[in-house]
Amino acid sequence: MQQAAVEIDKKSQEKKEAIMQFIDRTRVIVKAGDGGHGKSAFRREKFIPKGGPSGGDGGRGGDIIFVVDQNMNTLLDFRYHRKFKAENGENGDIKNQYGKNAPACYVKVPAGTIVKDEETGEVLADLTEIGQEAVICKGGRGGRGNAKFANAANRAPTFAEFGEPGEARNLILELKLLADVGLVGYPSVGKSSLVASVSAARPEIAEYHFTTITPVLGVVKTDYEKSFVMADIPGLIEGAADGVGLGHDFLRHVERTKLILHIVDASGIEGRDPVDDFYKINAELKKYSEKIARRTQILVANKIDLPEAQENLPRLKALAEKEGLKFFAISAATREGVKELISYVGEWLDNYVEEPEQEEEVKVYDETAEDPDKITITRNDAGDFIVHGKAIEKLVIMTNFNNDEAVRRFQYIWRIKGIDEKLKERGIKEGQTVRIGEMEFEYRE
Template identity: 50%
Template sequence: MRFVDEVRIRLEAGKGGQGCVSFRREKYVPRGGPDGGDGGKGGDIYLEASERKHTLLDFRYRHSFIAPPGKHGQGQNKHGKGGQDLILEVPVGTVVKTVDTGEVIADLSNPGQRWLAAGGGPGGKGNARFVTSAVRVPRFAEDGCEGERKELVLELKLLADVGLVGLPNAGKSTLIAAISAARPKIADYPFTTLVPNLGVVQYADSPPFVVADIPGLIEGAHQGVGLGTRFLRHIERTRVLLHVIDISRIPRAEPLLPFNQIENELACYSQEIVLKRRVIALNKTDLVADAGTIETIASAYRQTKHPVVVISALQREGLQDLQKLLVQILNSVE
C-alpha cells in the first residue's frame, strides 16, 4: 500500500432545497390559503478519525467531494428531506490546515473524533411561512442557500510511542524488522526507506507499543533537504526518540558527530522535540571486531546523559535489553 501523508482536497457541502409555493385546494375548504413547505437542509461534510485508515491514499486521486443537496419543499406543508451528510474517514493523527496560511484548524488525534469541515446550506422557506395580517396570500418562497465550499490541506502525523531517528543506513529498518512484524525494504544504499514504517513491539507481558521508522535525516533536513520536513513532522507525536547510530562508521576523532548532526536538525525544526526523552542504540557491533573500541565509543555516548544500549539488529544481539529499557521509559512518560 502506498503511503501518502499530505493531500489537498476541495469540499462542497450540499445546497439547501427550495421552499415551495403552494395553496391548499380541497373540496369544501374555501380560502384554503398557502401551504408550501420548506426546503431541506443541505448535507454537511465531516472528517472523522478512523483506526481503519493508515494513509491518505483515498484522497490522492480523488480531490473533490460534494455532499447531497436538500430536497425541495412540497404542498400540504411537507418539508423537504435534508441532504445526507458525507463522512470522510481519515487516519488518526490527521491535521487539517488552511490552504492560504497553513493555519491548523483541526487536529484529529483521537479515534472516532469527528469535525465539521463544511456546513450544508439551510433550506428555503415555503410560502406558508410568509403569511401575515397584511399579506394573506404570499406567492413567493425562498431558494435554498449554497453550502460551504472549502479547500483544505490534510497532513498526516503518525502516532507512535517510539520514533527511530538517525542518518541514512544506520540500520533503523533492520531494527524495526527485528523487534516487530514490520517488513520494510532493506538494502545497503542510502535512502532505502522512502516512507515511514510502523511496527508493533510486544515485550514480555508488557502492553505492546508502536515504533515508527523515520527515513534517514541529512544535514538541512529541517529546511526540507531530502524531504526532511515531511519526515520530521512524524516525530512530533512520538513519546520517545531512539537514536540509531552506526557504530562502524563513527569517526574516532569525533565520536558524537552522528548524534549531534541529528540533534541539530531536530532542534532547528522544533523546540518541543528537544524536550522528548531519548535512548541511544549503538548499532552494527557485528562490524566492529575490537571490543575495546565499542566500549570506548559507548563511554563517549554515556556522557550525553541519555541511556545507551549496544546492539546488533542484524545479529539480534542486545535487543532484549533495548526493548526492556524502552518499556521502562514509556511507563514513566506521560
C-alpha cells in the first residue's frame, strides 16, 4: 500500500514538472540576414583608360518566414530549437557584379499559432490555415556599389554603402487550438475518456487529477463523409481566469471552438457537487472572456454507469432546462449514450453559421503604418541628444564614415531632413553629444 502511494506521489511530481514545460506558449529568437556590402571599384581594362566606377551592389539578406505545417500540432519542437537565423547576402564585386541574395529561413508552426513581439506585445501574425505564410523579420537590403552613385556632378564616386542589418526580434508564440468542439470541466470528470472513446486520439487516462496537461485533438467521424475535431482541454479549476494553475493557458484554447461540451461527473464520487461544478466553471469562462461565455454549450453528465449518478441526474436535467441547454447523460467507459451525443453534435455543426459579431479578428501589427522618415529627439540621463528615426538610423548603419565622400553625403542628407533645426529647437549647444543608434557624434555648427 505504501509503495503504491509512493508511485502515485512520483507520478504527480512528474506531472508537475511537465506542467512547468507547457508547450502551447514559448519564446523564440529570430534574426533575418544582413545585406551584403556594396563594392567600391573602378573598371581597369586595356584600351579603356577611364572605365569609371564599377562596384556592384550587395545581395539581400534572407527573410524569416513563418509557415503553417500540417504535420505539426504543438509547439514542442521549439523547446529544443529556440534560435533561428537567416543567411546574409553576399557582397558586391568588381565589374558591376551583384552579390547573391540569401534564401529565406522558413520556420514551421502548427495552425492556430499567434506570433507576438515580446518587447511590444504587438501581434505580428495570426496563422490559421495550412500553408499560410508570414514574413516576421525582413532581411536587410544590400548596400549599393559606387557605380550607383555616379552622376553628372560626381562621375567617379569612391564610396559604397554597407549592407543593411536584418531585423531581429524576440518572439512569443501562442497556440490556440483550431477545434470545432471543446470539452471543459473539472479534472477527472472523464473528458479524456470521451475523446478516446469517439476518436483515434489516445490521451493519457488515470485516476488522479491533471492527467491531461496538454490539450489533445481527436478527429470524430459522424458519417461516411463527415467528421469534426474535438479538443480535450485540460481540467479547469476555480480561479483559472485569474491564472491559477495554468488557467490562462487552458482557457486560451476554448476561444476558437464553435461548441462547448460541458462535462460534469454525475456520480459526484470526487466529493464535489456536479451542479456547483457547472456554475463555477461557467463563472471562470465568463470572467476570462464574454465571447467564450456566449458560446453554445451542451451539458453532458458523465459516469452514469455508477450507482451514485442516479441521485444527481434529475437535478442535472432540471439545471439544463433552467439554463436552456441541451442535456445528455452518458458513460464514456461503457459508451452508453455516446453515439446519440456525437450524432447531435455532428448535426449541430452541419447547421452552424458563424455570427459576424462573434468574429473578433486578431489585430495584426501593420509595419506600413509607420512613417520611416519621422524623426524624434529625446535626451538621456547624461544629457545626450538621442535622434530616433527608422530611415536616419539605417543611413547611419550603412554609411562608411572612414570615407570622406560618404561622410559628405551623410551630412547632406542630415541637412535635407532638417535634423539641425530640430536639435536647435531642443536647445543643443556646441560640443554636446548626439547619438543615432550605436553611433555617437559631437555637434558642431
